[in-house]
């Protein structure tokens with residue numbers, strides 16, 4: 001990065017700011033667009049007049065633009081020369097753009113949300129009903145966006161009823177034509193929801209480290225959701241998305257907030273550059289590249305590793321190779337590592353020492369991979385029986401985001417035809433034997449999986465692209481033609 005007398009200085013103000021991903025995003029924009037800008041986090045402590053001094057001080061220092069985060073998105077409005085009308089309705093700004101007299105404020109969070117929804121084929125203008133879960137700042141922004149785009153009925157559920165009521169009152173004032181239905185978190189109330197509704201999850205329930213927390217409990221709510229959008233992106237598959245996928249309607253689409261994060265940043269950066277006369281338009285190639293960087297940083301653990309599980313023949317190694325290539329990571333195959341360390345094949349280890357010995361080696365290796373001091377992210381292809389031990393299933397979670405490649409017995413037989421190294425594939429009625437084994441392990445795979453991919457009829461490249469898509473940002477691969485056959 002070049003820093004000189006012409007550098008356009010950008011930054012983030014908030015308290016805290018230590019965990020922000022914004023510098024990574026904005027400094028990559030600068031690098032890719034060859035623009036001389038630098039983005040820094042500024043920790044503005046939540047103390048008397050600190051925010052006012054920070055905003056005025058930033059203007060005096062010639063800072064081109066700022067993002068604003070918790071807890072200042074509302075309070076900062078007092079120190080601006082103007083606010084765009086939608087941000088004023090929301091009552092929160094996240095972007096300050098320099099003008100000749102001071103900063104003007106806007107809210108690019110909602111632009112990011114709208115753009116990411118569109119990327120997934122959801123156009124709010126065409127929807128009659130939307131469910132908003134939450135009533136905090138982000139819920140208010142999502143609700144106002146729905147109002148602006150003409151959604152006729154907005155259903156709102158929030159833990160505290162009072163806050164939901166206050167949001168409903170504001171929405172009535174701003175969007176008198178929009179029906180607001182406040183629901184409690186009960187099966188009875190949930191029956192009022194139209195089937196297949198778009199749900200925008202705007203609470204902080206499920207955010208790392210409290211990753212098991214669900215924002216709503218009623219099973220009927222999950223059964224009504226046809227498209228689930230969760231603003232949270234850490235972890236990649238939140239408890240909410242997981243529940244929608246497992247207990248919701250068949251085929252519910254589930255998306256996390258990584259795309260929103262990326263698109264709001266792009267909208268902020270473009271506004272700053274436009275105001276500074278530096279131009280620069282962020283294309284999808286740049287967004288994809290940053291999406292991949294974010295993908296690696298927004299996992300449940302900071303390493304961003306991906307762990308592939310599944311029955312033999314589910315394609316863990318082949319998919320692992322594709323995925324590792326896409327992400328620029330190493331592929332580590334647990335069976336191969338054990339074979340190398342032992343100097344003999346898995347079949348030989350089983351025959352010489354028995355299964356318990358092999359499982360001990362496997363658990364020992366998993367402990368290393370899940371260890372806190374492991375710095376480097378990787379893609380792990382694991383042995384088919386790794387989920388059999390309780391401890392292993394815990395360790396898999398610690399090692400990274402667990403993806404179960406689900407296949408049927410018929411898939412396994414078809415894929416491994418001609419493979420003479422697997423005793424299970426010898427003899428008659430092999431499909432029934434494999435089906436029985438898969439049925440015995442299914443619950444264990446499911447229990448340990450963050451993400452489930454039906455891998456039977458897809459090529460390795462499509463599966464890898466699907467993993468990218470489900471765990472974060474996979475835009476680059478959305479339309480990629482796939483001519484390669486899976487081995």
Ligand code: NDP
Pocket residue numbers: 109112133134135136137138139158159160163202203204205207213214215216231232233257258260261262264
């Ligand atoms: P606020 O603090 O303003 O609101 C928090 C909301 O979460 C409230 O509705 C609160 O309910 C609810 N809530 C908190 N804990 C629970 C729980 N255990 N069970 C049920 N509900 C709960 O936060 P924001 O609105 O600013 O942010 C919400 C989330 O959105 C955050 O996780 C944030 O990271 C994410 N976000 C993501 C963005 C992106 O770019 N992807 C952009 C902006 C936000 P109650 O009113 O009862 O307290």
